[in-house]
Amino acid sequence: MSDIQPILDKVLDGERMSAEECIQLLESYDIAGIGAAADEIRMRKNNPEIVTYIIDRNINYTNVCNVVCTFCAFYRRPGKPDTYV
Numbered sequence: 001m002s003d004i005q006p007i008l009d010k011v012l013d014g015e016r017m018s019a020e021e022c023i024q025l026l027e028s029y030d031i032a033g034i035g036a037a038a039d040e041i042r043m044r045k046n047n048p049e050i051v052t053y054i055i056d057r058n059i060n061y062t063n064v065c066n067v068v069c070t071f072c073a074f075y076r077r078p079g080k081p082d083t084y085v
Helices: 005-012 019-027 031-045
Strands: none
Touching: 005 019, 005 031
């Protein structure tokens, strides 16, 4: 049982989370548990046969980046020949 299970049980019982409980969920690595609870609530509130999603598009006006995170392979370092703005 995960340490966030009491919070998920509370929400599944129709109660609201406190700000501290929201932070616990944000800091948790139990993505499967959070997802299962969210899906259960979605099915209770909506037709279980209908699932919607959002298309999130980010229009990149440049590929120049100095952050060098491991998140994307899209960026180019400043001054490289294949950069654009």
